[in-house]
Amino acid sequence: MQPLLLYLCTMKQAIALFALLSALVCSCSGPVNVETEAGPVRLSCYTPGIVRVEKPLAGIQQGKDSSLCVILQPQKVRRSVSKSGGQVTLSTDSLIVSVCLADGCVSFYRPDGSVLLSEKPTAGEGVSQTFRLDDDEAIYGLGQHRYGKLNWRGETVEIFNKNMDISIPVLHSSKGWGIYWDNTGRGMFEDGPDGMTISSESGCRKDYYFVYGGNADGVIGAARTVGLCAHERPVDLRFHTVEMRLLELG
DSSP states (O other): OHHHHHHHHHHHHHHHHHHHHHHHEEEEOSOEEEEETTEEEEEEEEETTEEEEEEEOTTSOOOOSOOSSOOOOOOOEEEEEEEETTEEEEEOSSOEEEEETTTOOEEEEOTTSOEEEEEEOOOSSSEEEEEEOOTTOOEEEEEEOSSOOSOOTTOEEEEOOBTTBEEEEEEEETTSEEEEEOOOSOEEEEEETTEEEEEESSOSEEEEEEEEOSSHHHHHHHHHHHTSOOOOSOOOHHHHHHHHHHHHHO
C-alpha cells in the first residue's frame, strides 16, 4: 500500500510541476487578462513585438472587439506570464510588458530591461491615456498636417480629418516604438510637461496597439504587418530632418 501511495504522490507532484512550467512558458494566442485596482487590463500578442492593450471603461457597455483597421489576428506567440512585486509581467522574445496591479498602468521594456514607454495614471474619466517620454525623445507621425512640424513634442494636434489636415492616430518614437490609437472618434494629441496624452471624445474603452520595431523602418514594417499601411520603402528620418532645416533657412 505504501509504494502505491508513494507512486501516486510522485505522479501528482510531477503533474503539478508540468502544469506550472506550461503556465510559465507557452505558445498562446489568447489574451492575458489582469484585474487591477483601477480596473481590468487585457493584453493580446499579435507578434512578439506587437501587443494590444485594452482597458474597458466602467459602467459602459462594451462594443465589438474587432478593429476597423487592424486585419491581423492574435498569433501564437512564445510568451511567459509571471506575477511578482505588485506587477503582472508578460514577456515575449522581443518585448516585456508589465501591468501595475495598484493603478493599472502598463509599461513596455526591451528584452534587456531598458524602458521603452510607460503609462502614467490618467486624471479623470473617459477615453484618454497619458505616457511618460524621455526629454530628448522625438515623436513623429499623426498623418499629414499643414503646420510644418516633423517632431510633435510640445505640440497639440487634433485627430480629426478636415481641409488640408489628414489625421491618422499612428505615431512613432525615435526610440523605435510606435502606437496605433484604435478609436474612430474625434480625438486629441497633446504633449507637455505632464506627459504625452492621447484622447478621444467617445468610446467604450482605451484601446491601442504598441509596436516595437527598433527603428522607424521597423515600426512602419510592423504597421504594415497588422494592416495599417502599405509603405514598402525603408525610411530614414535623418534626411527629412535635413530637408526641414533647409526649408527653415530659406
